[in-house]
Amino acid sequence: MRVIIAGVGNVGFHLAKLLCQEGQDIVLIDQAADKLKMAANQVDAATIKGTATSYTVLEEAGVSEADLLIAVTSSEEVNITTAIIAKHLGAKRTIARISNTEFLYKKDKLNLKHLGIDDIISPESLAAREIKRLLKEVAITDSFDFEKGLLQLIGVNIEAKSPLIGKSMIEVAKINPDQSFMTVAILREDETIIPYGDTTFQEGDHVYFVAQPESVEKLLFLSGKKKEGVKSLMILGGSRVGFHAAKILSNKYNVKLIEKDSQKCFELADELPDAMVINGDGRNVELLEEESINEMDAFIAVTGDSETNIISCLVAKKLGVKKTIAMVENMDYIHLSQSIGVDTMINKKLIAANFIFRHVRQGEIVSITSIHGVNAEILEFEVQENSKITQHQLRNLQFPKSAIIGGVIRDGKGLTTPGNFRFQAKDRVVVLSKPECIKKVESYFT
Structure with a gap:
């Protein structure tokens, strides 16, 4: 090509x-x-x-x-x-x-x-849509729906009180007898781990699961968290990303947008009738406290300065905000998000590049997404009649070790895929793959 x-x-x-x-x-x-x-x-x-x-x-x-x-x-x-x-x-x-x-x-x-x-x-519009996706659940750092939620990808941090700590994938399978979820990736410091039988969970791991929707609450419990929704949020920065985010979020959440340029505030207020626009410097802790930041479920920093966004998110965390998202210009920062205390860092240009990348994929790809900070991509394929993936049970397919199948959607139902699973035409298969073996993964679906 x-x-x-x-x-x-x-x-x-x-x-x-x-x-x-x-x-x-x-x-x-x-x-x-x-x-x-x-x-x-x-x-x-x-x-x-x-x-x-x-x-x-x-x-x-x-x-x-x-x-x-x-x-x-x-x-x-x-x-x-x-x-x-x-x-x-x-x-x-x-x-x-x-x-x-x-x-x-x-x-x-x-x-x-x-x-x-x-x-x-539009990188700005795509970034706003990404922010909307990330706000689905306070305790979840990342989420992605397949087939309107028949299967979900969710990311969570493993807390000190999690019963998963020290357990291997084989041991976790015993407390998940209905196989309602599957671990597909572990981000440990800067390393992306594709987990297999003897891989164990550690405190501080950032873990990604593909799960049936009814098992999400169970996963949050196992990771040491509880289910909490977002009702109120604060956006720092009236940039194009901030404007688009406020526009698409204010019809669902209570939104406060802080912008230090007074003229821009008047313009934003005219264009965002459902959001509260506040003129002020979001780096001012007193201002944040006056605007009841401690009552906010989420804080989103999208000014034009990466350092301001990161520091503001750290301050918001200290003041009691449960979920923080910072926009950064330097792509290298994204891998630091969990280790420094910001829940998620996004880069609008990286989001745009990944969006464009779907146009050059091979195989019957239905959707594609990247996970923030993880050296892997999530792909959804539709199985064709004579695809290589249909020829054997999963355990005998010699599927690449740098990739993992997280689940399948068949006849309107989301299923996980044990070793004896056999794929059929029209199945929609969710795969997590490291970049170096994506081409090999695609060969199973062409």
Whole structure:
């Protein structure tokens, strides 16, 4: 598959790394020679210096043979123009990164496909949707629903009082006789562990389970927590992410948004009638206390400064907030979230890159998501009639050790998959896989 990436910023570079692991034919275009040099040193990709709106540059990149062109420069105008030109020059599919969300809300009326843009993405809007997903349950650090909740991926921290501590996967199976959940990953410090029979739980582990919905409360108990919902939350920062988050959350939760720019506050108040907009510096502890931060179930820091977001979340935790989410620019920070006390760190560019990445997957993939801080991806495949996965029982499939099958959805019911499980056509299979073996996993479903 030939993929052209216009723009080698954080989104473009991360995409290039993911695609390189897939063995795709990648061409990178950017006007900055230093960015291209850095990328070329780390990924196996051809590089072209120049503007992506240039006919000559696109021709040199082989646009007429491109399966996908992704325009993710810092300029919305360049991205839109590049996608349109590339489509007319023969690119099979085009994706443009945009910042003007009117394009998202009005894309059907604008008929962008007719112009030559197959899909548009807004990192800010995607980040807001990610925040909404993360707020489903206070005690859960991450969650993802498969088939409207028939199976759920949940992440929890193992507390000191958890009865799981010291137990192996085999021992845990004995207290889970109905096999209503399965452990699919353990984040221990910076290491992502795919668990098998003799793997044991330790205090402080950040564990991910695939579970039937009725077992979520049981899992919270076993991890030393109790089920709690979110009712009230505070957002720090009236950035585009903050605005989008407040807009989609204020119809469900009591939302307070703090922004230090007074003019922006007036604009936000006009556009967010269901949220309370407060003018002030969110780094001021007295202000947070005046606004009853101790009564908040969640605190979301999305200012333009990563350090401010992290520190504000730590302060919020100290003041009694149960769940904190910080937006960071440096992707390396994401792995630190649990160890320093922030429940979840998100990076809007990483979210956007992972969203785009689903367009280059092989096999019958239904959905794909990344887990914050975990060196793995969750994929959902639909089994085809003659797929390799149908040929033997699970224990005899020689499934890659760097991946694990967490469950299957069959005939409207979510099931876990013991060793004697046999897959059938039309099954929807949930897989967690480390990046290096995703291509091998895909071969079981093609």
